[in-house]
Amino acid sequence: MSDAMNIPDLEKQLHSEGFRHTYIWEDGPDQHYSDHTHPVETAHIILEGQMSLTMDGRSTTYRAGERCDVPAGAKHAARMGPAGCRYLIGEK
Secondary structure: OOHHHOHHHHHHHHHHOOOOEEEEEEEOOOOEEEEEOOOOOEEEEEEEEEEEEEEOOEEEEEEOOOEEEEOOOOOEEEEEEEEEEEEEEEEO
16 A cells, blocks of 8 residues: 555544544445535545546546545535445545
């Protein structure tokens, strides 16, 4: 595992940014979440696989080592890649 993917360090970084709750989540191949919102701001750091996030009519694909943040209340949808996706989530 590279330094960039050191989970305790990533959690420490998220905590330092005010994300009080962090946890790892894993989705299977091609898992899809239709439009939804979260009551809190979330950060997603991709550990393995990929996630395509659609927000404000724009879709972006994130891969291992990349991060996407979703503001509280923002409507978004997500689709995991063909190998699924494992990611660290931070919630404010």
